[in-house]
Amino acid sequence: MTDWGARAECLLSQVAACSEPGPGVTRLPFTPEHRAAIDLLQTQMEEIGLTVTLDHAGTLIGRSEGPPGSRTLLMGSHQDSVREGGAYDGIMGVVLPLLALDKLRAEGIELPFSVEVLAFADEEGVRFPTALVGSRALAGTFDDAVLSMTDTQGVTLREAMACFGLNPEQIRTLSRNPEDLLGFVETHIEQGPVLEREERPLGVVSAICGIERHQIEITGETGHAGTLPMSGRRDALVAAAAIVAEVDRMGQSTPNLRATVGALTVEPNVVNAVPRRVTLTAEFRSPDDATRSAAGDALHHFMQNLAADRKTAINAEKTYAQMAQPCDATLSAQLAGRGTDKGACGLLLPSGATHDASAMADLCPIAMLFVRCRDGVSHTPEEFAAKDDMGAAIDALASFLTALARKDSENS
Numbered sequence: 001m002t003d004w005g006a007r008a009e010c011l012l013s014q015v016a017a018c019s020e021p022g023p024g025v026t027r028l029p030f031t032p033e034h035r036a037a038i039d040l041l042q043t044q045m046e047e048i049g050l051t052v053t054l055d056h057a058g059t060l061i062g063r064s065e066g067p068p069g070s071r072t073l074l075m076g077s078h079q080d081s082v083r084e085g086g087a088y089d090g091i092m093g094v095v096l097p098l099l100a101l102d103k104l105r106a107e108g109i110e111l112p113f114s115v116e117v118l119a120f121a122d123e124e125g126v127r128f129p130t131a132l133v134g135s136r137a138l139a140g141t142f143d144d145a146v147l148s149m150t151d152t153q154g155v156t157l158r159e160a161m162a163c164f165g166l167n168p169e170q171i172r173t174l175s176r177n178p179e180d181l182l183g184f185v186e187t188h189i190e191q192g193p194v195l196e197r198e199e200r201p202l203g204v205v206s207a208i209c210g211i212e213r214h215q216i217e218i219t220g221e222t223g224h225a226g227t228l229p230m231s232g233r234r235d236a237l238v239a240a241a242a243i244v245a246e247v248d249r250m251g252q253s254t255p256n257l258r259a260t261v262g263a264l265t266v267e268p269n270v271v272n273a274v275p276r277r278v279t280l281t282a283e284f285r286s287p288d289d290a291t292r293s294a295a296g297d298a299l300h301h302f303m304q305n306l307a308a309d310r311k312t313a314i315n316a317e318k319t320y321a322q323m324a325q326p327c328d329a330t331l332s333a334q335l336a337g338r339g340t341d342k343g344a345c346g347l348l349l350p351s352g353a354t355h356d357a358s359a360m361a362d363l364c365p366i367a368m369l370f371v372r373c374r375d376g377v378s379h380t381p382e383e384f385a386a387k388d389d390m391g392a393a394i395d396a397l398a399s400f401l402t403a404l405a406r407k408d409s410e411n412s
């Protein structure tokens with residue numbers, strides 16, 4: 001009897017080694033680490049009997065061909081991680097459906113539809129100030145303008161993709177026809193504490209929060225920390241500190257809003273000089289789009305007043321936004337009922353994290369399966385999912401696929 005959870009654990013630890021040196025996993029898109037990971041996944045896909053392709057957005061696609069004319073169920077998640085992240089975020093959603101397909105193959109079960117397991121290149125938006133590159137390409141919502149965005153080394157997304165052997169000008173040809181699709185099902189570690197608190201290994205997502213990100217640059221005036229009088233200083237970091245405090249105040253005082261300043265740089269960043277320039281990010285998330293966009297507008301208004309008070313120049317740009325996305329009720333109900341004795345996945349919960357599924361919702365019905373996350377921590381080296389929970393997820397996915405097959409044959 002195969003221990004599918006153990007197989008998942010083994011494969012995920014192999015992919016986790018495809019990382020920059022340092023704590024946790026750092027696997028950014030279009031890098032040697034990304035290449036090592038998709039080489040490993042390609043081998044696994046081919047061993048399972050899938051046809052493997054790499055599309056021009058860097059998405060690795062493992063396809064199991066159904067009967068001629070049948071539609072396709074899309075599964076998968078992202079291969080990239082945050083810096084010093086965990087070994088499960090994203091990549092678990094590639095490995096578990098692969099093993100669910102392998103389980104069905106081992107049981108001699110053939111599906112009356114095609115299945116594609118997708119490993120999207122860039123969901124996190126850590127290397128470039130954009131995100132959901134591969135899923136937006138399939139959904140036909142990719143904006144070519146992001147190809148000119150640069151990473152901290154000044155490399156554009158276009159250059160990084162070309163160096164990776166891709167032709168980014170072909171991305172616009174990748175959009176799929178919704179008529180060909182049964183839907184998109186994403187499996188993901190919960191990244192929160194709910195399933196652990198409810199003592200459930202699995203859960204089904206009701207909706208994915210909306211998200212927006214602002215890039216802010218504050219320009220003041222530097223000077224000698226010892227000789228420049230306090231009055232009249234144009235200290236960029238003092239202005240930034242007011243923004244950080246205001247973002248936190250908004251998050252603390254607004255229901256259904258998460259507000260975070262996650263990244264900040266200071267120049268010249270030396271102990272005895274007044275900071276001249278600060279860049280920082282502000283991120284707002286909410287299941288309610290009006291709450292989220294009102295927060296973004298309020299922050300821009302706050303910064304206009306602050307710039308005058310502090311005699312600093314403040315340039316702010318909303319660099320990223322995506323709407324909150326409800327999951328498809330029918331597909332989610334089919335997923336919810338597919339638990340096994342290891343734990344039904346009937347618990348419905350919202351996702352505070354965003355996912356490729358939120359982009360895929362523009363293309364086809366989406367559903368998400370959450371797997372319990374130890375202590376609810378994610379985006380850290382301590383991120384962990386238990387092998388038995390992953391085994392339960394593989395069982396649930398295999399059971400979902402066979403139930404979908406039965407429903408598909410009833411309808412045909």
Ligand code: HGY
Binds near residue numbers: 123353
């Ligand atoms: O930021 C997120 O919610 C996701 O992990 N990219």
Ligand code: MN
Binds near residue numbers: 078354
């Ligand atoms: Mn993720």
Ligand code: MN
Binds near residue numbers: 089379
């Ligand atoms: Mn993530």
